[in-house]
Amino acid sequence: MIKKIIVYTVVSFFLLYGLTFAQEYKWYKGNTHTHTTNSDGDELPRRVVRWYLDHNYNFLVISDHDYLTDTKYLDTDENDDFILILGEEITDRAEGKPVHLNGIGINRFVEKQGGKTILETLQNNIYAINKAGGIAQINHPNWKYSFNHEILSSVKDCHLMEIYNISKDCNNFTAGGFPGMEEIWDKVLSKGNLIYGVISDDTHNYIGEFSSEKANPGRGWIMVRAKTLTQEEIISSMKKGDFYATIGIILKDLKISEKEYSLEIVPYLDAKYTTLFIGKNGKILSEEYGTTPKYLIKGNEGYIRARVFSSTGDFAITQPLFLSK
Numbered sequence: 338m339i340k341k342i343i344v345y346t347v348v349s350f351f352l353l354y355g356l357t358f359a360q361e362y363k364w365y366k367g368n369t370h371t372h373t374t375n376s377d378g379d380e381l382p383r384r385v386v387r388w389y390l391d392h393n394y395n396f397l398v399i400s401d402h403d404y405l406t407d408t409k410y411l412d413t414d415e416n417d418d419f420i421l422i423l424g425e426e427i428t429d430r431a432e433g434k435p436v437h438l439n440g441i442g443i444n445r446f447v448e449k450q451g452g453k454t455i456l457e458t459l460q461n462n463i464y465a466i467n468k469a470g471g472i473a474q475i476n477h478p479n480w481k482y483s484f485n486h487e488i489l490s491s492v493k494d495c496h497l498m499e500i501y502n503i504s505k506d507c508n509n510f511t512a513g514g515f516p517g518m519e520e521i522w523d524k525v526l527s528k529g530n531l532i533y534g535v536i537s538d539d540t541h542n543y544i545g546e547f548s549s550e551k552a553n554p555g556r557g558w559i560m561v562r563a564k565t566l567t568q569e570e571i572i573s574s575m576k577k578g579d580f581y582a583t584i585g586i587i588l589k590d591l592k593i594s595e596k597e598y599s600l601e602i603v604p605y606l607d608a609k610y611t612t613l614f615i616g617k618n619g620k621i622l623s624e625e626y627g628t629t630p631k632y633l634i635k636g637n638e639g640y641i642r643a644r645v646f647s648s649t650g651d652f653a654i655t656q657p658l659f660l661s662k
């Protein structure tokens with residue numbers, strides 16, 4: 338009988354969340370926003386691929402501005418631990434502001450769709466990306482303060498949004514009376530619009546000295562949990578939020594059930610860690626120290642997500658679990 342109950346719990350856990358156990362799954366490192374000389378990046382596609390391959394990434398989305406970079410001849414070894422996913426940065430404009438979105442895993446070039454307003458332009462492009470078999474990522478919402486939380490709360494069928502874009506002009510953080518991306522994200526989530534948070538390089542600069550002024554590779558990425566390293570599996574995990582975003586903190590495990598939200602952080606030397614469990618309206622539900630933070634779910638939090646930061650200055654964000662009332 339006990340065995341039966343355990344089996345039932347496991348099955349219902351699979352059905353409810355689609356997230357499963359660490360031993361069957363692996364974490365794959367990837368960047369979802371990358372430029373090459375096919376747009377305004379300063380390095381050739383094959384050398385860009387080489388950089389990410391040499392730095393232990395498992396997947397890369399090349400997203401040139403309004404250009405579908407052909408990846409067929411770029412991934413030279415089918416048997417290594419590295420894949421390329423077709424992508425494009427749709428580079429649209431509305432109401433005098435840039436409207437940039439990545440189509441990830443698209444099966445063809447997607448023409449920018451235009452629109453009368455920022456919201457309409459975003460929505461038209463999201464639908465076009467989805468129609469081309471991909472998933473949409475809204476890029477750098479705070480670049481030139483293009484999209485406020487009201488616009489982002491109203492978009493439909495969008496899976497991803499950049500919460501931190503490594504380029505210095507993206508205004509990722511709250512300052513001067515303007516909300517940063519996590520604050521905006523919490524407002525969007527609190528309105529019930531489930532969009533998952535991404536950190537990306539938005540790489541443009543591979544040549545010359547690397548500095549914080551430049552959009553260099555390797556500074557922010559996502560870790561996706563999947564059974565195997567295929568485009569289908571990676572995109573399917575991204576679609577259901579089975580990934581976290583980081584600029585350096587690595588998780589050994591991330592367990593999300595209806596009872597508990599827990600993390601296991603891989604320690605770096607003697608670094609200290611704080612994890613904030615965050616709920617509806619950005620409310621801090623709990624602040625935990627150490628490498629195994631956990632939060633016991635009450636059920637009335639609206640949603641739960643976690644933000645980990647360390648004494649090194651690194652941070653990571655995990656995806657929200659929406660709770661039904």
Ligand SMILES: [Zn+2]
Pocket residue numbers: 426437476477
């Ligand atoms: Zn852009």
Ligand SMILES: [Zn+2]
Pocket residue numbers: 370372426539
């Ligand atoms: Zn870009």
